[in-house]
Amino acid sequence: MQLAKSEQYDQYDQERLSIASDNSNINDPEEKEKIIPSLYMDRKWEVITNPDVTSYGQVSFQDCKFIVPQGEASVDNKINSTYIDDDKFNLLQKEIPESPVVWYPLKHQRTTMFTSFIKWRGVVLKIYKDCFLCRLVDQDGNSPDEEAEILLSEISDEDLQLIDIGAVFYWSIGYQTNPSGSRTRSSIIRFRRLPVWRSEELSEAQKKAEKTLIALGIA
Amino acid sequence: MLTPPLNEEVEISIFGPGYGECILIHIGFNDWIIIDSCINPSSKEPCAVEYLSNIGVPLDTDVKLIIATHWHDDHIRGIGKIVSTCSNATFVCSDGLLTKEFVTFIKAYGARPGLTEGVNEFDIVLKSLETSHRTPKYASAEKALWKRNGPNGKPPCCITALSPADFAIHLSKIQLKELFPQENTTKRDVVAPQPNNVAVVIWIEVGDIYLLLGSDLENSPDKRHGWAAIVDSNLRPEGIASVFKIPHHGSKNADLPEVWEKMLIKNPLAVMTPFSKGNVSLPTLEDINRIKSQTSEGYITAPPRVKRVKKPKIVEQFVKGATKSIYQANSFFGHARFRADLKSLPIDWKTELFQSATSLNSLKV
Numbered sequence: 088m089q090l091a092k093s094e095q096y097d098q099y100d101q102e103r104l105s106i107a108s109d110n111s112n113i114n115d116p117e118e119k120e121k122i123i124p125s126l127y128m129d130r131k132w133e134v135i136t137n138p139d140v141t142s143y144g145q146v147s148f149q150d151c152k153f154i155v156p157q158g159e160a161s162v163d164n165k166i167n168s169t170y171i172d173d174d175k176f177n178l179l180q181k182e183i184p185e186s187p188v189v190w191y192p193l194k195h196q197r198t199t200m201f202t203s204f205i206k207w208r209g210v211v212l213k214i215y216k217d218c219f220l221c222r223l224v225d226q227d228g229n230s231p232d233e234e235a236e237i238l239l240s241e242i243s244d245e246d247l248q249l250i251d252i253g254a255v256f257y258w259s260i261g262y263q264t265n266p267s268g269s270r271t272r273s274s275i276i277r278f279r280r281l282p283v284w285r286s287e288e289l290s291e292a293q294k295k296a297e298k299t300l301i302a303l304g305i306a
Numbered sequence: 307m308l309t310p311p312l313n314e315e316v317e318i319s320i321f322g323p324g325y326g327e328c329i330l331i332h333i334g335f336n337d338w339i340i341i342d343s344c345i346n347p348s349s350k351e352p353c354a355v356e357y358l359s360n361i362g363v364p365l366d367t368d369v370k371l372i373i374a375t376h377w378h379d380d381h382i383r384g385i386g387k388i389v390s391t392c393s394n395a396t397f398v399c400s401d402g403l404l405t406k407e408f409v410t411f412i413k414a415y416g417a418r419p420g421l422t423e424g425v426n427e428f429d430i431v432l433k434s435l436e437t438s439h440r441t442p443k444y445a446s447a448e449k450a451l452w453k454r455n456g457p458n459g460k461p462p463c464c465i466t467a468l469s470p471a472d473f474a475i476h477l478s479k480i481q482l483k484e485l486f487p488q489e490n491t492t493k494r495d496v497v498a499p500q501p502n503n504v505a506v507v508i509w510i511e512v513g514d515i516y517l518l519l520g521s522d523l524e525n526s527p528d529k530r531h532g533w534a535a536i537v538d539s540n541l542r543p544e545g546i547a548s549v550f551k552i553p554h555h556g557s558k559n560a561d562l563p564e565v566w567e568k569m570l571i572k573n574p575l576a577v578m579t580p581f582s583k584g585n586v587s588l589p590t591l592e593d594i595n596r597i598k599s600q601t602s603e604g605y606i607t608a609p610p611r612v613k614r615v616k617k618p619k620i621v622e623q624f625v626k627g628a629t630k631s632i633y634q635a636n637s638f639f640g641h642a643r644f645r646a647d648l649k650s651l652p653i654d655w656k657t658e659l660f661q662s663a664t665s666l667n668s669l670k671v
Contacts, residue, residue, distance in 0.1 A: 204618050210495040212584070218630050220584045230615050231347065232635035234584045241628040253494030260624045274624040281493040284414070289489060292414035299409055299432050304441040 201273065203261035205230070209237075211254045219250055223258065241276055249278040310361040311645055316515050318549055318644045321346070321353035322579030322607045326381050328353045329519060329551060333463045333512045334648055337454065338363060339371045340392070341508060341519060343385035347639050352384030355391055357641075365392045371452050371465065373398040373445065375506040375521035377428055378498045386430025393438055397431065398451055398467075400504040401444035402475035408482045415487075415496060425496050445506040447471045448541040461513035461648050466543050469523055470504040474531035478504040507536060507553070509543050513648045516545040518569055520553030524560045533562040537569065546571050548653055549644065552578035556589030556597055556606075566600050575603045575655050577642050580610040585631055587611040594666055604666035605659065607640035638662035 207223040214220075218236040225232070239247065246256075256278040263273040300306040311317040317332035326344035333339060340354045349356055358365055369392035374382055377399075389397055409432065416429030435442060445451060445467035456462035470478065481499050505521040526532030533553075536542060548571050554560035556578045566574075576597060581588040587610050589597070597604050614634045616622065625632055640663035645656045659665070 204621050210497070212497055222635060228350075230617065233614065233632055234582070234635045235625070235632035236584065236630040237628055238630060251492070251494060253497050254492075255495055260621045262620075272620055272624070274628060276628070283490045283492055284487045286489045289410075289414060289487065293410050295413040296406060296410035299413070299436055300404070300406060302436045302439075303404070303432070305404055 198266060200264040201259065201261055201275075202264065203259045205260050207233075207258040209235075209256045209258055211250055211252055211256075214250060214252065221256075226257075237276070241274075242278070243276075246276070246278040249280070255279045255281065308357070308360050310363065312647075314648045315645050316512055316648055318517065318551075318577075319357065320551065320577050320579065320607055320642045321357070321639070323581060323639065326379070326383050327579040327607070328384075330354055330357065331510060331517070333454070333465075333510065335460045336363070336368045337463070338369045339373070339452075339465065339510070340369060340388055340395070341373045342375055342381040342521075343383055343388055344381075345384045352387050353641075354388055355384070366394055369395040371396050371398060373451070373506060373508065374400075374431070375508075376400060376502050376504060377403065378502060378522070379427075381522070382427045382431075384427070386427045386434065389431045390434040390438075396452070397435055397440060397442045398445050398506070399442055400470055400475070400478070400506050401446035401449075402470070402478045402504060403482075404442060404444070405479060405482060407479075407486050411482070411486050445470075446475060447535070448539060451508075463510070463512040464543070466509045466511075468507040468509050468536045468539075468542055469521075469531070470506065471531040471535040473528070473535075474503040477531070503531060505553075509547070511543060511545060514651060515549075515646060515648065515653055516547040517549045517551075518547035518565075519551040520560070520565075521551075522554045522560070524554055524557070525562055533560070533565055537562060537564045548574055549655070550574050550576045552576050552597065552604075554588070555579060555581035555610075556593040558590075558593060558596070561593075561596065573601050573603060575605075575644060575657075576601045577605040577607075577644070579607045582611060582633055582635055584633060587633075594669065598666050602667065603655075605642045605657070606664060606666060606669065607642050608638040608662035609664065609669060612638055640664070 206226040208226055209221040209223050212220045212222060212234070215236070217240075218238050220234065220236050223233045223235055239250070242250065249256075256276055258274070258276045260274045261272075262270045264270050297306065311332045313335050315332065316334060317330070319330040321328045321330075322344050327342055328344045329341040331339040331341070338358065343352050343354060345351065346353050346356055355365065358369070363369075369388075372385070372388055372392060372395045374385055374397070389395070412425055412428050412432060415425040434440075443451060447467065447469050449467045450464060451467055452463075452465040454460060454463040481503065485496065485499065487493070502522055502524070503526075505523040507521050507523050508517075508519040510517040510519070523536075524532060525534065529535060529538065547569060550565075550570050552560075578589065578597075589606070589610055594604075594610075612634055614632065617625070639661055641660040642663040643658040643660065645658075646653050
């Protein structure tokens with residue numbers, strides 16, 4: 088049964104969003120906001136590289152706000168490179184549906200699934216020459232907190248520059264199931280790209296603090 | 307079997323380290339003091355709230371004082387819930403802590419739930435105080451925090467802070483200023499600064515019983531603060547304590563022989579919680595032997611270093627390949643309870659140990 092265009096988009100968005108969320112351990116809305124636009128990146132690729140695939144065309148996709156500005160693309164490379172397998176690229180190349188139907192491969196065909204045994208949230212406490220000390224908190228609360236010295240060689244070049252006291256990262260260990268069905272053991276350490284403090288936030292905090300101090304009678 | 311203390315009994319209960327420690331004191335006649343907070347790893351509830359509820363203590367009326375000796379994460383987990391539940395208790399924190407800079411810092415980080423638990427706890431505390439129109443009390447050296455004059459046959463009780471010294475408060479204010487986030491700097495978790503200059507040491511006098519609760523105060527080469535400042539002070543309350551909460555998890559840098567000589571009876575009841583951070587584990591074997599040389603009545607709420615809980619093989623393989631070392635941060639959780647009759651002299655402490663709590667003499671290190 089064919090789904091209406093908008094339903095297809097919605098379904099696709101939901102699936103893609105859940106895939107990214109499942110795999111990336113991103114819990115806070117601040118970072119999620121950044122990731123959601125990236126979900127459309129591969130759709131953008133479909134349109135640009137296969138402009139004749141659908142009758143909707145690139146303009147329609149832009150109207151639907153599926154095209155993200157180029158500037159944002161680099162932020163989300165990590166997602167595509169880490170979690171979205173290149174096999175999907177091949178599938179789309181080989182099985183281009185006829186116009187005007189937009190073809191979306193079944194979820195199990197196009198995704199890389201990650202089944203984690205453990206997901207830690209880590210905070211950097213100290214940095215040494217070849218490693219950093221961190222506190223690891225099991226995100227499922229199944230095991231007690233741990234403190235580990237993680238080797239810097241385990242961190243990607245892109246993430247090395249993010250290591251600082253207080254920097255937050257996620258460490259997932261589990262199985263990665265590729266679209267072809269093959270499974271590989273996987274350990275992913277990914278540092279959060281946290282935004283900077285904005286002057287408005289600090290002013291807001293200052294106002295709240297003044298209000299609190301007055302209310303507490305210690306202003 | 308958990309039963310409440312009798313009216314004329316003093317109780318000291320020490321919990322930890324669910325990550326941190328918590329001390330509960332019954333000063334007789336249903337008056338309770340809570341010092342710091344930790345979470346019971348099984349129930350995920352603040353130990354103080356859980357224990358007092360279990361023994362039938364009404365939290366809103368019987369808890370008189372809640373003291374946060376310092377704002378390190380391992381001493382304030384769950385304190386927000388304690389402050390909101392014990393709605394009539396006075397909240398005490400170190401002088402110099404609630405500066406405009408620190409409260410702004412709390413408000414900035416508090417608006418980002420999930421980033422830093424310790425800071426969020428303090429934000430909950432401030433909100434609870436604000437909604438219940440309570441003004442916090444500041445603790446500083448030689449300052450009385452709470453007093454019961456002893457009407458109706460109740461024994462008099464006085465709770466006094468022995469630290470922080472004025473100089474430590476000054477140092478702390480400088481330290482806290484540095485924590486304040488600057489515009490355009492990356493948001494990160496807060497890692498509490500070291501050293502901890504403003505830990506609140508508490509002296510409790512109830513009837514003829516004296517207690518010295520050492521918090522995490524360490525020695526300083528500068529005698530204007532740290533343990534030397536307390537020992538040398540001629541303003542501190544008189545008396546020698548029969549119970550000592552050993553400071554800073556028994557570490558050598560928090561041990562001053564003069565404290566044992568001048569402020570404690572011989573062979574006092576001494577109790578502590580363990581601590582571990584990375585490859586640092588307290589107390590060390592040397593610490594335990596040093597404390598045992600001072601008293602035969604030493605207790606700890608859990609063994610200082612425990613083996614990691616093993617995870618699935620695949621996890622262990624990756625962990626082994628990616629780390630130089632890994633340790634379990636939280637040791638087993640335990641509860642050490644001491645009770646004494648206010649009227650009996652000499653004071654006879656009845657010791658009860660729950661879960662992983664043990665005496666130093668029977669500890670296998």
